Amino acid sequence: MCVRRCLVGLTFCTCYLASYLTNKYVLSVLKFTYPTLFQGWQTLIGGLLLHVSWKLGWAEINSSSRSDVSTWLPASVLYVGIIYAGSRALSKLAIPVFLTLHNVAEVIICGHQKCFRKEKTSPAKICSALFLLAAAGCLPFNDSQFDPDGYFWAVIHLFCVGAYKILQKSWRPNALSDIDQQYLNYMFSVVLLAVASHPTGDLFSVPDFPFLYFYRFHGSCCASGILGFLLMLSTVKLKSLMAPGQCAAWIFFAKVLTAGLSILLFDMILTSATVGCLLLGGLGEALLVFSEQKGS
Known part of the structure; x- marks a missing residue:
């Protein structure tokens, strides 16, 4: 069981790292800054893959009542806000900065x-x-x-993340599973x-995109x-197998790994003050992991 948990955790970290680096490459290096199309493509692929997985029996999607679906609608609106605002923020900000701001959603919760x-x-x-809060404010x-x-x-993104997680925690148990929720979101x-x-x-501007017919762009988008789909599945598996404290520890490890490698792969000017803010944010999340583990 311990080996299985480690494999799930490592799979999650790999998907988290690869997903962030790929998105950053498309948004910042290739400069594909058309979030409705980019996020629309990602959610379309995610929805299709999840539907196929359901039909093949690899994932379980329960038929939900109309009342459950309509009640979940505000959360789906927030989900769109999360991915749209997150895409726009990530195209402008370095990954460590984006993740530090993203973590402020925990303050809202x-x-x-x-x-x-x-x-x-x-x-x-x-x-x-x-x-x-201090790290993000400085x-x-x-x-x-x-x-x-x-x-x-990034501020819009973190408020949407905070509100989404609050709605998710207040949702009736067993009404919609994590997979059901994500399917509706997609x-x-x-x-x-x-x-x-x-x-x-975005629809009329995309023909002017200089890399529209380049294999690098097509491969990166695919x-x-x-x-994104694999990250969603590995996240659901991680939450189902591990206690909240263990899950938080793996997420923290994935963020540290992603932030560290992104500094090597993408341009980022590091000053002592910037590093201090990032380390303060890391300390804040480490304390959050500690509090989750004590609570569990």
């Missing part, structure tokens, strides 16, 4: 649990939230590659992003769709 659900919060979790003033547009979309995202591609101008 912690605040909601403390203020609205009146849950008891451990000192380690409070310190974690403060460190995460980054814009110490980032030598500061991009206001990137930070704006279906809704494909439709909404396809409709949005016209008013955003890889991004498949890797």
Whole structure:
């Protein structure tokens, strides 16, 4: 059982790393900055692969009632916000910066649990939230590659992530499984992003993309769709096999690995102040992992 968990954890880390690096390559190196089309493509591939997996018996999707589907609709809207804003932010920001800002979603969740659900919060979790917030708050003033547009979309992204996770935690047990939720997210995202591609101008701008007919672009887009699907499956498997603390530890390890390798592969100017902010954010997440393990 321990070997199986390690294999699942390593698979998750590999998919997480490969997915982020591939997306960053398409968005920043190839500069394919048409998020409705890029994210629409990823969710279309994810939805098709999940549907095929269901038909082949590799994944279980339960037939849900209309009330369950309609109740889940606000979460699907937030999911579209997560991937759209995340795509726009990642195209402008370095991966370590993006992940540091992304982690502030945990502060929103912690605040909601403390203020609205009146849950008891451990000192380690409070310190974690403060460190995460301080790291993200100091980054814009110490980032030598500061991009206001990137930070704006990162803030939208983290608020959507926080709200999505709050809705997910408050969902009725056994009403919709993680796979059911993701299947609905995929279906809704494909439709909404396809409709949005016209008013955003992405549909008419894409013919001007210089690498539209290059094999590097085609291969990277195919890889991004498949890797996104594999990351989703490995995440669901990770959560089903491990306690919350163990799951958080693997996610933390995957983020550290991805951030570290991205610095070697993509251009990023590191100053002592920037490194300090990133390390503070890492310390905050490490404390969060510690508090999850103590709680479990």
